[in-house]
Amino acid sequence: MAKIDPRTEIKDFLRSRRARITPERAGLPAYGGNRRVKGLRREEVALLAGVSVDYYVRMERGSLTGTSDGVLEALASALHLDEAERDHLFHLARQYRAPGGPRRRRPATTTVRPALQQVLDAITDAPAWICNGRYDVLATNHLARALYSPVLADTRRPANTARFVYLEPEAAQTFFVDYDRIARDVAAKLRMEAGRNPHDEQLITLVGELSTRSELFRRRWASQDVRLHRSGRKRLHHPAVGRLDLDVESMELPTEPGLLLTVYTAPAGTTTADGLTLLASWAAQPGEKAQ
Structure with a gap:
């Protein structure tokens, strides 16, 4: 593994969380019995989060640049994220909201005082x-x-x-x-x-x-x-x-x-x-x- 790409992490994480939620669990009507996607559709997540479909599609493609905390909270609620998943989403977002590009956190230490x-x-x-x-x-x-x-x-x-x-x-x-x-x-x-x-x-x-x-x-x-x-x-x-x-x-x-x-x-x-x-x-x- 050459690197851990935050953009890919965002994309795969959001898709995996969307795929596990049924319309019934999200409180949405499920019209028809032949849904071509597992879980919610993108437009359904956008509706639940209160954002446009284009905006959500951009987020699910791995770009959280400029996304406010309020939008992230709404997205976490729409996707039924637990505490760890919510924190993970915010960690990923911080990589793109810092001035000058992704933040580089100090690597975990290998020694103790x-x-x-x-x-x-x-x-x-x-x-x-x-x-x-x-x-x-x-x-x-x-x-x-x-x-x-x-x-x-x-x-x-x-x-x-x-x-x-x-x-x-x-x-x-x-x-x-x-x-x-x-x-x-x-x-x-x-x-x-x-x-x-x-x-x-x-x-x-x-x-x-x-x-x-x-x-x-x-x-x-x-x-x-x-x-x-x-x-x-x-x-x-x-x-x-x-x-x-x-x-x-x-x-x-x-x-x-x-x-x-x-x-x-x-x-x-x-x-x-x-x-x-x-x-x-x-x-x-x-x-x-x-x-």
């Missing part, structure tokens, strides 16, 4: 790590190194969760209990990152590598789905301590744009809490590598 590593090391009872929007693992505490030992087994640094998910599928399916959901979310979050920063050369290289080597990734990437990093639940099968059902909190770091701090916890007295205690003992054994 020593003070952030100290923060991680101060979290002693829960796995915690810092990653960027490309899924590069940039820093971990002791428990996170033990928890994610299958991911960190890759000798390349920084290790990358997306590569593990798509290029080591057998190991990933063993490690992630909900592998299908994880694979879907990883691709969706990478596309979200591509909307924020389409000029990130390392991201372009990563997407190109995954597209070349994984049929599953190609399908997930082509879906145009996007997703925000959110708190939630992650179910893992660790090779040393077995099943862990973890609560996950992901937090953006205001002083380090593009970096996420993720912490894994479990309620006291649960099997998973006991598993984390066992994980700490396993990680402390002589000969266990904190990779």
